[in-house]
Amino acid sequence: MTKRVAILISGGGSNMVALAQSMQGDHPARPVLVLSNDPQAGGLAKARGLGIPTVAIDHKPYGKDRAAFEAALQTALEEARPDIICLAGFMRILTPGFTAQWEGRMLNIHPSLLPKYKGLHTHARALEAGDAEHGCTVHEVTAALDDGPILGQARMKVLPVDTPDTLAARLLPLEHALYPAVLRRFAVGDRTPVMLQG
Ligand code: GAR
Numbered sequence: 073m074t075k076r077v078a079i080l081i082s083g084g085g086s087n088m089v090a091l092a093q094s095m096q097g098d099h100p101a102r103p104v105l106v107l108s109n110d111p112q113a114g115g116l117a118k119a120r121g122l123g124i125p126t127v128a129i130d131h132k133p134y135g136k137d138r139a140a141f142e143a144a145l146q147t148a149l150e151e152a153r154p155d156i157i158c159l160a161g162f163m164r165i166l167t168p169g170f171t172a173q174w175e176g177r178m179l180n181i182h183p184s185l186l187p188k189y190k191g192l193h194t195h196a197r198a199l200e201a202g203d204a205e206h207g208c209t210v211h212e213v214t215a216a217l218d219d220g221p222i223l224g225q226a227r228m229k230v231l232p233v234d235t236p237d238t239l240a241a242r243l244l245p246l247e248h249a250l251y252p253a254v255l256r257r258f259a260v261g262d263r264t265p266v267m268l269q270g
Contacts, residue, residue: 075101075259078154080162081108085115086244087160087181087251092122094252100259105152107145109164125152131164142170156259159213160251168215178213179258181251183243185209185225190218195236195243206230206239207270208247210254224254224266246270 077095079088085106092103106119111128119126127148134141141164149157159180171178184194186209198206207227212220226246230239246268253266 075155076104076153077101077156077158078105078149078152079103079158079160081113081115081160082110082163083113083161085118087247088115089118090248090252091158091255092124104154107148138167142167171213171215179210180213181247182209182218186218195239203230208243208250210251222265223263224250226250226268226270228270
């Protein structure tokens with residue numbers, strides 16, 4: 073059975089595009105929804121261009137009421153009936169109540185070599201620490217932020233001239249290779265980690 077994949081974004085959606093474009097031919101999954109918490113997210117137009125249904129649920133009117141925002145999220149997701157949810161640059165923290173409903177079925181890509189640098193500003197933090205290596209991680213989403221079982225990592229060398237911006241730019245193509253490779257395995261129940269070297 074082909075797996076149904078919903079992709080959650082907040083921005084430009086380059087990882088979403090890489091995932092969506094990978095789900096073709098004999099791939100075991102297909103994209104059924106791209107959802108953003110930001111109605112202005114550039115990725116929404118890209119998804120529509122790829123023929124994928126989109127939904128925007130603006131988090132701002134909900135203020136601090138995360139439960140109400142997540143209830144709206146849940147309704148939209150239940151309508152799309154995804155087997156797998158991919159967070160792809162989705163920049164809202166999800167509560168344990170929400171993640172529990174999708175545990176084992178929700179993936180995230182994070183721009184660091186977890187368990188290093190959970191949260192924000194990962195590129196700057198890797199530079200400040202003097203790390204020789206940086207990278208990205210795809211993991212299962214659990215209640216704790218950026219913390220679930222690791223399904224894949226892509227590594228690259230940090231260069232003496234690197235800045236947070238150059239690190240981010242050099243890492244993005246690795247993210248676009250890693251996330252589809254993990255999803256292809258995950259969609260057939262294979263959780264063997266994918267390890268890539270940039
Ligand atoms: C990516 O670098 C992704 O790893 C990061 O946001 C970017 C989204 O880019 N995600 C996080 O920081 C999650 N905490 P994209 O919209 O072009 O895919």
